[in-house]
Amino acid sequence: MGAFTVRKKPSYVRGLLRDLSPNKQLERIVDDGMCIGCGICESVAGADQVTMQIAEDGSLVPHAKTTIDDTLIDQILGLCPGTKVEGLPERLVQPDSQYDEVWGIWRQMHLAYAGDEQTRFRSSTGGLLTALAQFLIDSGEVNFILHAREDETIPAFGQNTVSRSKEEVASAAGSRYGPTPTLKNIVGVLDQCEATGETFAFIGTPCDISGLRNLAQQDARVDQYCVYQLAMVCGGFMKPSGLSNVMNEHGVNADEITSLRYRGYGCPGPTRIETRSAEIIELDYLDFWGEDDSGWDLPHRCKICPDGIGDATDIAAADSWDGGAPDRQGQHSDPGSNSVIVRTLAGERLLAAAVKAGFIQIESSITPRDMDRFQPHQVKKKQAVWSRFVGMRAANSVVPDVRGLRLKPLARRNSIAENLAQARGAKKRAKQLLRD
Numbered sequence: 001m002g003a004f005t006v007r008k009k010p011s012y013v014r015g016l017l018r019d020l021s022p023n024k025q026l027e028r029i030v031d032d033g034m035c036i037g038c039g040i041c042e043s044v045a046g047a048d049q050v051t052m053q054i055a056e057d058g059s060l061v062p063h064a065k066t067t068i069d070d071t072l073i074d075q076i077l078g079l080c081p082g083t084k085v086e087g088l089p090e091r092l093v094q095p096d097s098q099y100d101e102v103w104g105i106w107r108q109m110h111l112a113y114a115g116d117e118q119t120r121f122r123s124s125t126g127g128l129l130t131a132l133a134q135f136l137i138d139s140g141e142v143n144f145i146l147h148a149r150e151d152e153t154i155p156a157f158g159q160n161t162v163s164r165s166k167e168e169v170a171s172a173a174g175s176r177y178g179p180t181p182t183l184k185n186i187v188g189v190l191d192q193c194e195a196t197g198e199t200f201a202f203i204g205t206p207c208d209i210s211g212l213r214n215l216a217q218q219d220a221r222v223d224q225y226c227v228y229q230l231a232m233v234c235g236g237f238m239k240p241s242g243l244s245n246v247m248n249e250h251g252v253n254a255d256e257i258t259s260l261r262y263r264g265y266g267c268p269g270p271t272r273i274e275t276r277s278a279e280i281i282e283l284d285y286l287d288f289w290g291e292d293d294s295g296w297d298l299p300h301r302c303k304i305c306p307d308g309i310g311d312a313t314d315i316a317a318a319d320s321w322d323g324g325a326p327d328r329q330g331q332h333s334d335p336g337s338n339s340v341i342v343r344t345l346a347g348e349r350l351l352a353a354a355v356k357a358g359f360i361q362i363e364s365s366i367t368p369r370d371m372d373r374f375q376p377h378q379v380k381k382k383q384a385v386w387s388r389f390v391g392m393r394a395a396n397s398v399v400p401d402v403r404g405l406r407l408k409p410l411a412r413r414n415s416i417a418e419n420l421a422q423a424r425g426a427k428k429r430a431k432q433l434l435r436d
């Protein structure tokens with residue numbers, strides 16, 4: 001295993017948790033709703049000390065199996081996306097890169113989709129991330145892709161997986177809107193790469209990217225062997241309790257589900273549920289999620305996410321519906337195009353090569369204001385997060401240490417009344433979590 005350089009905990013977290021034992025500090029991250037279930041803590045600690053387990057509420061959280069020490073908890077809190085989230089590393093920002101207060105550092109923005117019609121059809125939107133992963137394997141630029149697929153035992157969840165062929169990449173296509181420990185074995189992956197000299201690309205959520213970028217500050221092997229870091233622009237995932245409510249409404253016992261495809265086979269495509277009794281249920285995307293984000297049943301960490309847009313990625317891919325949701329009448333005829341944010345030189349080179357090889361088709365160039373139209377809920381959340389953090393601190397709750405995400409300037413776009421309302425609401429929710 002490579003040597004780790006442990007950085008100090010974020011100052012706010014250090015002050016808040018200083019009187020707790022290391023085990024209680026880990027529990028506090030979970031209790032305050034900051035854990036997203038990425039699994040990076042298990043990976044760095046080892047499953048003999050920390051393991052991801054399903055909690056009573058159905059969420060996926062870390063459990064300390066032994067008494068952990070100060071060094072390990074310092075390391076975990078320096079990695080956890082629930083305690084530390086930063087923007088694109090300064091070393092990756094080029095002088096000619098463009099900047100937007102909402103969307104961060106960018107070099108190119110496009111509407112684009114997979115060149116292969118079946119990849120475009122089977123994937124969640126336009127198949128961009130799937131096609132990029134297939135190109136990387138086909139070209140030999142990387143040896144494998146570390147990403148997520150449907151969990152084999154709990155279909156509503158995702159599980160991390162390694163794909164070494166275009167077919168394996170394709171079989172994992174589609175969004176996962178449940179807990180997914182994509183970083184659960186990241187240290188083992190780096191150990192393998194160190195032994196073999198192999199390289200890989202990582203595809204996950206913006207939270208996963210935060211964890212991976214944090215790990216790169218402690219373990220130089222991340223930048224040595226992980227050639228690309230790609231993510232989808234993320235609105236959050238559905239809490240297991242919310243999924244159970246949806247299933248109950250349609251007469252489905254969650255324990256009877258054998259397969260759950262959230263999206264794909266069209267844009268967005270139906271939510272397809274298969275059960276042990278061979279029953280197949282397909283739900284319209286808007287019936288599953290609701291007409292707008294007001295009905296989304298998200299974990300607390302998703303509600304206060306400072307970076308749903310993939311600020312630290314090489315490339316981030318998003319849906320591209322005007323107003324942020326598909327048109328109920330027209331969605332079944334939508335072939336799907338991703339809105340694409342290219343942030344780094346590496347991402348720029350990757351996209352150009354994939355286009356040249358026919359794996360990606362660019363439809364048109366777009367601007368940050370187009371992204372505002374496609375992702376209004378991301379704009380709304382980005383402008384609200386600073387005030388929500390103020391409210392959470394007032395409730396004595398854990399709040400992520402953030403850098404390079406423009407939260408305070410964005411909060412100034414709101415009225416004082418709006419910011420006060422956001423702070424009060426976040427304070428109330430944080431206090432409720434602490435009581436629970």
